[in-house]
Amino acid sequence: MPHRLAALLAGLSLSGLAHASATQYPLTVDNCGMPQTFTQAPQRAVTVGQAGTELLYALGLGERLAGTSLWFNNVLPEFKAQNDKVPRLADNEPSFEAVVGKRPQLVTAQFEWMIGAQGAVGTREQFQELGIPTYLLPSDCEGKDNLVGADGTRLQPFKVQSIYKSVSQLAEIFDVQERGARLNAELQGQLDQARQRLAGQDLAHTSALFWFSSADLKTDPYVAGRQGVADYMLQTLGVRNVVESSEEWPTVGWETLVKANPTWLIVARMDRRRYPADDYQKKLDFLRSDPVTRNMDAVKHGRIIVLDADAMQAGIRLFRGLDVLSSAFASGKAPQP
Amino acid sequence: MSRLLPLSLFALLALCLAMLAGIAIGETRVGAEAIWQVLANQLWQAGHAVDPIDAGIVWNYRLPRTLVAAACGAGLATCGVILQALLRNPLAEPYLLGLSAGASTGAVAVGLFGLGGAVLSLSLSAGAFIGALAAFALVLLLSRASGSRHDNAQVILAGIAGSQLFNALTAFLITKSATAEQARGILFWLLGNLSGVRWPSVWLAVPVALFGLAICLWQRRALDAFTFGADSAASLGVPVRRTQLLLISCAALVTAVMVSIVGAIGFVGLVIPHALRLLLGPGHSRLLPASALGGALFLIVADILSRTLIAGQVIPVGVVTALIGAPVFALILISRRGRP
Amino acid sequence: MTVMTTIADAPLTCRGLGLRLGGRDVLQGVDLSVMPGETLGVVGPNGSGKSTLLKLLAGLRTPSSGSVRLLGEALERLPRRHIAQRLALVEQQADTLDAISVYDAVALGRTPWLSALAPFGKEDRAIIEQALADADASHLRRRLWGELSGGERQRVHIARALAQRPQVLLLDEPTNHLDIQHQLGLLRQVQALPLTTLVALHDLNQALTCDRLAVLDQGRLVALGKPEVVLTPERLLGTFGVQGHYLVDPYDGARVLRFRT
Numbered sequence: 007m008p009h010r011l012a013a014l015l016a017g018l019s020l021s022g023l024a025h026a027s028a029t030q031y032p033l034t035v036d037n038c039g040m041p042q043t044f045t046q047a048p049q050r051a052v053t054v055g056q057a058g059t060e061l062l063y064a065l066g067l068g069e070r071l072a073g074t075s076l077w078f079n080n081v082l083p084e085f086k087a088q089n090d091k092v093p094r095l096a097d098n099e100p101s102f103e104a105v106v107g108k109r110p111q112l113v114t115a116q117f118e119w120m121i122g123a124q125g126a127v128g129t130r131e132q133f134q135e136l137g138i139p140t141y142l143l144p145s146d147c148e149g150k151d152n153l154v155g156a157d158g159t160r161l162q163p164f165k166v167q168s169i170y171k172s173v174s175q176l177a178e179i180f181d182v183q184e185r186g187a188r189l190n191a192e193l194q195g196q197l198d199q200a201r202q203r204l205a206g207q208d209l210a211h212t213s214a215l216f217w218f219s220s221a222d223l224k225t226d227p228y229v230a231g232r233q234g235v236a237d238y239m240l241q242t243l244g245v246r247n248v249v250e251s252s253e254e255w256p257t258v259g260w261e262t263l264v265k266a267n268p269t270w271l272i273v274a275r276m277d278r279r280r281y282p283a284d285d286y287q288k289k290l291d292f293l294r295s296d297p298v299t300r301n302m303d304a305v306k307h308g309r310i311i312v313l314d315a316d317a318m319q320a321g322i323r324l325f326r327g328l329d330v331l332s333s334a335f336a337s338g339k340a341p342q343p
Numbered sequence: 344m345s346r347l348l349p350l351s352l353f354a355l356l357a358l359c360l361a362m363l364a365g366i367a368i369g370e371t372r373v374g375a376e377a378i379w380q381v382l383a384n385q386l387w388q389a390g391h392a393v394d395p396i397d398a399g400i401v402w403n404y405r406l407p408r409t410l411v412a413a414a415c416g417a418g419l420a421t422c423g424v425i426l427q428a429l430l431r432n433p434l435a436e437p438y439l440l441g442l443s444a445g446a447s448t449g450a451v452a453v454g455l456f457g458l459g460g461a462v463l464s465l466s467l468s469a470g471a472f473i474g475a476l477a478a479f480a481l482v483l484l485l486s487r488a489s490g491s492r493h494d495n496a497q498v499i500l501a502g503i504a505g506s507q508l509f510n511a512l513t514a515f516l517i518t519k520s521a522t523a524e525q526a527r528g529i530l531f532w533l534l535g536n537l538s539g540v541r542w543p544s545v546w547l548a549v550p551v552a553l554f555g556l557a558i559c560l561w562q563r564r565a566l567d568a569f570t571f572g573a574d575s576a577a578s579l580g581v582p583v584r585r586t587q588l589l590l591i592s593c594a595a596l597v598t599a600v601m602v603s604i605v606g607a608i609g610f611v612g613l614v615i616p617h618a619l620r621l622l623l624g625p626g627h628s629r630l631l632p633a634s635a636l637g638g639a640l641f642l643i644v645a646d647i648l649s650r651t652l653i654a655g656q657v658i659p660v661g662v663v664t665a666l667i668g669a670p671v672f673a674l675i676l677i678s679r680r681g682r683p
Numbered sequence: 684m685t686v687m688t689t690i691a692d693a694p695l696t697c698r699g700l701g702l703r704l705g706g707r708d709v710l711q712g713v714d715l716s717v718m719p720g721e722t723l724g725v726v727g728p729n730g731s732g733k734s735t736l737l738k739l740l741a742g743l744r745t746p747s748s749g750s751v752r753l754l755g756e757a758l759e760r761l762p763r764r765h766i767a768q769r770l771a772l773v774e775q776q777a778d779t780l781d782a783i784s785v786y787d788a789v790a791l792g793r794t795p796w797l798s799a800l801a802p803f804g805k806e807d808r809a810i811i812e813q814a815l816a817d818a819d820a821s822h823l824r825r826r827l828w829g830e831l832s833g834g835e836r837q838r839v840h841i842a843r844a845l846a847q848r849p850q851v852l853l854l855d856e857p858t859n860h861l862d863i864q865h866q867l868g869l870l871r872q873v874q875a876l877p878l879t880t881l882v883a884l885h886d887l888n889q890a891l892t893c894d895r896l897a898v899l900d901q902g903r904l905v906a907l908g909k910p911e912v913v914l915t916p917e918r919l920l921g922t923f924g925v926q927g928h929y930l931v932d933p934y935d936g937a938r939v940l941r942f943r944t
Binding site for chain 3: 571582
C-alpha cells in the first residue's frame with residue numbers, strides 16, 4: 007500500500023510542479039553549507055564527474071557545457087550527440103587552470119575530494135574568489151564527512167532524495183524547472199517500478215554482495231559496505247547486504263565473504279583498466295576458477311549480476327541499476343552481461 | 344654441539360606449531376575437527392566429508408598463506424643477516440639497496456598505467472619485481488661509480504640515494520595520476536599483504552627462501568671472516584669482491600622476489616638478525632638458520648595478528664610488524680647502551 | 684742468511700713497487716727482499732707509506748706499478764686463499780661491533796684452512812690454543828670483544844694471525860696500544876718465531892732489535908740494512924728530523940739511541 011499511495015501523491019505533486027515557475031534571479035542556492043548566488047542562468051558550465059555531466063545532459067543542457075572531466079565509463083548512448091560537441095578537459099581530474107580557462111559560470115563536482123576543503127582540483131573558496139559558483143552534488147556531502155576515511159565516511163545512510171535535490175536545484179539554476187520536474191518524475195517512476203516488481207515476494211533470506219574491483223585479482227576485494235549508494239539499492243529493494251562494515255567501500259577478505267555465502271553477487275563493469283580486476287570478465291573468471299569462491303551458491307547457480315559501475319554511484323544511472331537488480335531478484339535469473 | 348640436536352628439534356616443532364596456528368586461526372571460525380579432516384583428506388586421502396568452502400579456505404587460502412609467510416620471513420631475515428655482515432652496519436637491512444623503493448615504483452607504474460597491462464598482462468607483482476631490480480642495478484652502478492674500492496659507507500649512501508629517487512618517482516606518479524581509491528589500493532598492497540597468496544606463490548617463495556639460505560650457509564665462514572672488515576676478510580683468504588657481489592646479489596634477488604609476492608614488509612630484515620645475535624652471538628653457522636627460523640615465526644604470528652586484531656578487517660602485515668618491531672628495536676638499542 | 688741466499692729464495696720480494704692515489708705517489712719504486720726467517724723492520728715518519736707498503740705486500744691493494752712475489756710466485760696471480768695460507772697481516776686498526784668472543788676471533792684465523800672437506804677439528808683447536816698462548820691471550824679466551832682494552836685487542840689480532848700458521852707475517856705497528864711489558868715481550872716473541880716477519884714500527888729503539896731495517900721517506904725506500912748501519916745520525920736528522928746519537932748501556936752492552944731536539 008504505502009508504495010502505491012506514495013506514487014500517487016508524488017505524481018500529483020510533481021504534475022503540479024509541471025507548471026513550475028521560471029527562476030527568479032538573482033538566485034541563491036544553499037549547497038553543502040555554502041550559499042551560491044547566480045545572477046542569471048549559466049551559459050557556460052564545466053563538470054567534474056560523470057554523474058553531474060549526465061545529469062545535465064538529461065536536462066538537455068548539453069550546449070551550455072564548456073567542458074567535462076572525470077569519466078569512469080563511456081557516455082550513455084542517448085547523450086552521445088550532446089557529448090560529442092563538448093570538449094573533454096581530462097579523463098581524470100583536470101587542473102584548476104584548465105577549468106577556469108573555460109571561463110565557466112558554474113562548475114559542478116561529483117565528489118568533495120575533487121572540489122572541497124582538500125579538493126584535488128581546487129577549493130570552493132578558490133573558485134569563489136574568481137566569482138565562479140560551484141555546485142557539489144548533495145549526495146556526496148549531506149550526511150557525509152569527507153575528511154575521514156579514504157572515500158569519506160557516511161554519517162547517515164545515503165538518501166535517494168539527494169539525487170532528486172540535485173536535479174531540481176540544477177534545473178532551478180539553469181531555469182529549466184519544467185524539465186527538472188519531468189526528469190524527477192521519470193526517475194521516481196523507475197524507482198517505484200523497481201520496487202513494485204518485488205512487492206509480495208519474500209526476500210527475508212535473500213542477501214547480496216557488491217564487488218567493485220580489487221588492487222590485485224586475488225587480494226582482498228573492494229566491496230560495498232553499509233550506508234552507501236550500493237547499500238541503499240539493496241535496502242530499498244529489501245535485500246540484505248552481507249557486508250557489515252560502515253565504510254562505503256571497504257576491503258574485506260574473501261574468506262569472510264565466502265563464508266557469508268550471499269544469494270546474489272553483483273560485479274561492476276567499467277571501461278577503466280587501472281587494475282586487472284576492473285575487467286568484469288576477469289572478475290567472473292576468478293569467481294569461477296578460484297578453488298574457494300567457486301563453491302559459493304551464487305557462483306554455482308550463476309546468480310551473478312554484472313552492473314554498470316556508474317549505477318553504483320549517485321546519479322541517474324542508479325535508477326537503471328535498480329531496474330536491472332529488481333528484474334534479476336524477481337525472476338531469480340541474472341541478465342546476460 | 345651437544346645442544347644442537349635438541350635445539351633444532353625444538354625449533355622445527357615451534358615452526359610446525361606456528362604453521363598450525365596459522366591454519367587454524369583466521370577471519371572466520373573453522374572448527375578444529377574440520378581442519379583436521381581437511382588436512383587428512385589432502386595428505387592421505389582420508390575421505391572425510393567436509394564442507395567444500397571450509398576445505399577450500401583451509402587448504403587454498405590459509406595454508407599457502409602461512410607457508411609464504413614463513414618463507415618470506417625466513418628470506419627477509421636471511422637477507423638482513425647478509426647485509427649486516429657485509430656492510431658492517433647495525434642499521435643495514437634488505438631494503439637499504441633500494442629494493443622496496445623500486446618495488447613501489449614498479450607496482451605503482453603497473454597499477455596506474457597498466458604498464459604492459461594489455462600486452463603482457465603484467466600484474467602488480469611483476470611490476471614490483473622489475474622495479475626492485477632496476478633500483479638495485481642503479482644503486483650498484485652508483486656505488487661503483489663513486490669509488491673503486493668497495494667502501495661500505497659509499498654503498499649505504501648509494502642505497503639511500505637510490506631509494507630516495509625511486510620514492511620520489513612513486514610520489515610523482517601517484518600525485519599525477521591516481522585517484523584516492525587507486526592510491527589507497529596500491530599503498531595498501533605495498534605495506535605488505537598476504538591476502539592474494541595462493542599455491543603458485545608458495546612454489547616460488549619457498550624454493551627462493553631455501554636457495555638464499557643455502558647460499559648463505561655455504562658462505563658462512565666467509566661471512567664470519569668479515570667480522571673485522573673487508574681487509575681483514577681478504578687477509579683471511581676470502582675473495583672479497585666476488586663474495587660481496589655474490590651475496591649482495593643473492594640478497595637482492597631473494598628480497599625482490601619476496602617484495603613482489605607480499606609487498607614491502609619491514610622490520611623483519613632489521614630486527615630479527617639483531618635479536619638472534621643478542622641471544623646466540625655473531626657466529627653465522629648458528630645465526631643464519633636461527634634468523635631464518637625466527638623470521639618465519641615472526642611473520643606467521645604477525646600475519647595471524649593482522650587478520651584477527653580487528654574483526655572483519657585485515658590490517659596490512661607491514662603495519663603489524665612495525666608495531667611489534669619498533670618497540671623491540673628500541674629495546675635492542677637501549678640494551679646496547681651499556682656496551683663500550 | 685748467507686751470501687748464497689738469492690732473491691729467488693726470498694719468501695717475499697717486491698720490485699719497483701708503487702702506488703699512486705689521487706694524483707700523489709704514496710709509494711714509489713720500492714725494491715725489497717725479505718730474507719727467510721728474518722725480522723725486517725720498516726720505519727719512517729708518519730705518511731711515509733709504511734702501512735701502504737704492508738697492504739701492497741699482503742695483496743690487499745693493487746699497485747700502480749711494480750710487482751710482488753710471494754714464495755716465488757707473482758702475487759696478483761695467486762688466489763686469496765692460497766695467499767692467506769702463507770701470509771698473515773695484523774692491521775693497525777681492525778674493530779668490530781659484534782660481541783664476538785676472543786676464542787672465536789682467534790678461530791677466524793683458521794678460515795683459509797677450512798673447507799667442506801676439511802671441517803673444523805681437533806687439530807684446529809690445538810693450533811688456536813697455541814696461538815692464544817703465543818700471544819699471551821689464553822686467559823682472555825672467554826671474554827667478549829667489547830670488554831677488551833686496546834692492548835688486549837691487539838694481542839688477539841696477533842693470535843689470530845698466528846692461528847693462520849703463515850710462513851710470512853706482516854705486522855703494522857703492533858706495539859701501538861700495548862703496555863711496556865707486552866711491547867718488549869711481543870717483539871721478542873715475534874723474533875723467536877720461525878717465521879719471516881715484516882714489522883712496521885714507530886719506536887726506533889725497538890727497531891734496533893730487528894735483523895734489518897728498511898727506512899721509508901715520503902714513499903721512497905731510502906735505506907736498507909742492519910739497524911746501526913741504517914739509522915745513522917744523518918739519517919735520523921734527514922728523514923726523521925731529530926738529532927740522535929748512540930749510547931752503550933753498561934748493563935748489558937746493548938746500543939741504545941738517545942734523541943734530542
